[in-house]
Amino acid sequence: xxxxxxxxxxxxxxxxxxxxxxxxxxxxxxxxxxxxxxxxxxxxxxxxxxxxxxxxxxxxxxxxxxxxxxxxxxxxxxxxxxxxxxxxxxxxxxxxxxxxxxxxxxxxxxxxxxxxxxxxxxxxxxxxxxxxxxxxxxxxxxxxxxxxxxxxxxxxxxx
Amino acid sequence: xxxxxxxxxxxxxxxxxxxxxxxxxxxxxxxxxxxxxxxxxxxxxxxxxxxxxxxxxxxxxxxxxxxxxxxxxxxxxxxxxxxxxxxxxxxxxxxxxxxxxxxxxxxxxxxxxxxxxxxxxxxxxxxxxxxxxxxxxxxxxxxxxxxxxxxxxxxxxxxxxxxxxxxxxxxxxxxxxxxxxxxxxxxxxxxxxxxxxxxxxxxxxxxxxxxxxxxxxxxxxxxxxxxxxxxxxxxxxxxxxxxxxxxxxxxxxxxxxxxxxxxxxxxxxxxxxxxxxxxxxxxxxxxxxxxxxxxxxxxxxxxxxxxxxxxxxxxxxxxxxxx
Numbered sequence: 229x230x231x232x233x234x235x236x237x238x239x240x241x242x243x244x245x246x247x248x249x250x251x252x253x254x255x256x257x258x259x260x261x262x263x264x265x266x267x268x269x270x271x272x273x274x275x276x277x278x279x280x281x282x283x284x285x286x287x288x289x290x291x292x293x294x295x296x297x298x299x300x301x302x303x304x305x306x307x308x309x310x311x312x313x314x315x316x317x318x319x320x321x322x323x324x325x326x327x328x329x330x331x332x333x334x335x336x337x338x339x340x341x342x343x344x345x346x347x348x349x350x351x352x353x354x355x356x357x358x359x360x361x362x363x364x365x366x367x368x369x370x371x372x373x374x375x376x377x378x379x380x381x382x383x384x385x386x387x
Numbered sequence: 388x389x390x391x392x393x394x395x396x397x398x399x400x401x402x403x404x405x406x407x408x409x410x411x412x413x414x415x416x417x418x419x420x421x422x423x424x425x426x427x428x429x430x431x432x433x434x435x436x437x438x439x440x441x442x443x444x445x446x447x448x449x450x451x452x453x454x455x456x457x458x459x460x461x462x463x464x465x466x467x468x469x470x471x472x473x474x475x476x477x478x479x480x481x482x483x484x485x486x487x488x489x490x491x492x493x494x495x496x497x498x499x500x501x502x503x504x505x506x507x508x509x510x511x512x513x514x515x516x517x518x519x520x521x522x523x524x525x526x527x528x529x530x531x532x533x534x535x536x537x538x539x540x541x542x543x544x545x546x547x548x549x550x551x552x553x554x555x556x557x558x559x560x561x562x563x564x565x566x567x568x569x570x571x572x573x574x575x576x577x578x579x580x581x582x583x584x585x586x587x588x589x590x591x592x593x594x595x596x597x598x599x600x601x602x603x604x605x606x607x608x609x610x611x612x613x614x615x616x617x618x619x620x621x622x623x624x625x626x627x628x629x630x631x632x633x634x635x636x637x638x639x640x641x642x643x644x645x646x647x648x649x650x651x652x653x654x655x656x657x658x659x660x661x662x663x664x665x666x667x668x669x670x671x672x673x674x675x676x677x678x679x680x681x682x683x684x685x686x687x688x689x690x691x692x693x694x695x696x697x698x699x700x701x702x703x704x705x706x707x708x709x710x
Contacts, residue, residue: 261396261397
């Protein structure tokens with residue numbers, strides 16, 4: 229087993245792990261606010277549930293990058309390159325870095341923004357549409373990081 | 388830390404919808420009679436048939452504290468709100484001192500929602516066994532009882548307890564390490580001192596009385612305030628104009644009631660930013676204060692209607708609302 233493959237695998241594992249942790253935290257804090265609003269106004273359930281789920285997407289992006297990386301290095305589907313060079317392994321690791329770093333930070337901050345939006349909807353139900361925009365803006369950077377990681381992984385594979 | 392209160396703040400946000408806003412206060416002020424006011428309040432969930440106004444206010448107070456207890460994740464977190472409840476403890480201490488010095492029991496003189504049960508304070512004073520009282524209350528409880536027994540001077544006893552109460556509230560605010568609560572403690576203490584100084588000046592009290600009555604404060608020099616109170620009302624105004632409470636001078640010139648309204652309005656303005664804060668203990672503290680000012684305003688309006696106070700005069704006394 230080469231050190232290169234280890235780093236490539238580490239990149240994929242961290243992409244899945246850090247994004248998952250970030251999303252769990254984001255959805256968790258938004259869930260507390262959602263429960264608070266629903267305690268006094270159960271009719272708000274569907275609206276606050278959507279806002280609670282927004283920080284969950286980063287976990288999916290991390291999973292996606294982990295899948296792509298694992299399939300590219302052959303860990304998934306068989307045919308893993310056990311003799312992968314250290315530099316190639318590090319390139320895969322570097323390709324995963326945008327997701328490893330950006331997704332958890334954006335998930336937690338999106339969770340905090342969702343908390344504020346849930347409070348907004350709890351007070352004025354008619355602001356639901358607008359309240360979605362604020363946490364959605366945070367999503368932009370999670371998507372940008374995802375795109376960079378996807379492009380980088382396929383780029384490394386094509387080398 | 389702030390994440391500990393997310394659920395609680397969300398609950399508060401929903402409850403804020405049921406706070407009485409400016410329109411409701413204006414409606415109450417414009418109502419033809421106390422009965423009309425009570426009808427409006429009933430629609431808002433206050434009181435009910437056969438409930439006296441005092442019972443209604445007590446019930447509203449209970450509702451606030453029951454709600455806060457319900458939304459706080461841990462029982463120990465109530466401690467941070469001692470700053471609001473200490474006034475009730477010291478009210479109960481005054482009642483217990485007087486009950487202990489006069490034979491017999493007097494039900495109904497104790498208030499609710501202190502940090503310690505009123506029965507504990509009453510028993511401590513009756514048995515002269517102060518060690519079960521909170522630390523900040525032990526010395527003053529003993530001192531106040533001995534003073535009343537020795538001098539039979541109820542006012543002296545009251546100012547001793549009031550000074551201890553203001554000090555305890557200020558220190559509880561500092562101990563909470565929450566900016567809003569610290570500001571509340573400081574404002575309560577400083578404005579309490581100003582009120583004491585004005586009343587003492589009006590009744591011609593001497594410097595020794597003021598030295599005993601004024602509680603130390605960060606934002607007002609009590610030595611200067613005490614001297615000013617002995618010199619006269621204009622000296623108090625001059626003293627205030629040199630402090631951060633200079634905008635209270637005009638209100639104090641009008642009346643003490645006007646000054647009290649200024650104090651409440653200042654607090655409401657101080658807490659208003661919390662309405663947009665989704666995290667931390669600030670919105671909870673702001674809700675408690677908002678409810679307190681709301682109950683106070685309704686009490687003023689009802690008393691005004693009962694006593695036939697002109698609408699204009701009543702409007703002057705109505706406090707600003709949080710929502």
